[in-house]
Amino acid sequence: MSIKIRLRVSLVCAALSIAAIQVQAADEWHFVVSNKTSSKIVKLQVSENKSEWGDFDVGSGIAAGSTETMVWDHSTDNEGCEQWMRAKFADGSTSEASKQDFCQDLDDPIEFSE
Numbered sequence: 001m002s003i004k005i006r007l008r009v010s011l012v013c014a015a016l017s018i019a020a021i022q023v024q025a026a027d028e029w030h031f032v033v034s035n036k037t038s039s040k041i042v043k044l045q046v047s048e049n050k051s052e053w054g055d056f057d058v059g060s061g062i063a064a065g066s067t068e069t070m071v072w073d074h075s076t077d078n079e080g081c082e083q084w085m086r087a088k089f090a091d092g093s094t095s096e097a098s099k100q101d102f103c104q105d106l107d108d109p110i111e112f113s114e
Contacts, residue, residue, distance in 0.1 A: 072102070
């Protein structure tokens with residue numbers, strides 16, 4: 001096989017790989033959280049009705065001053081776009097709940113500040 005043919009095959013494979021990654025990323029619903037407080041976020045809670053709260057997996061937390069991208073679990077795919085969200089912090093405090101539209105502005109950070 002000539003070098004030109006190998007190069008073309010490699011470029012086609014690379015292009016297909018990038019397309020596959022983009023399709024997978026587009027399939028994941030995400031949002032961005034910016035912690036502008038002096039305390040680590042240890043829990044994010046979401047609710048459609050502001051009375052029953054579910055915990056969002058934040059791993060080991062979101063450090064003070066950090067911005068993180070969170071990915072929704074596929075089990076939430078049938079929930080509504082509008083959800084209430086609040087944060088619980090390492091210092092024991094809880095933020096006020098704010099209504100978010102998770103179908104819009106996915107890359108605009110939801111900011112928690114003091």
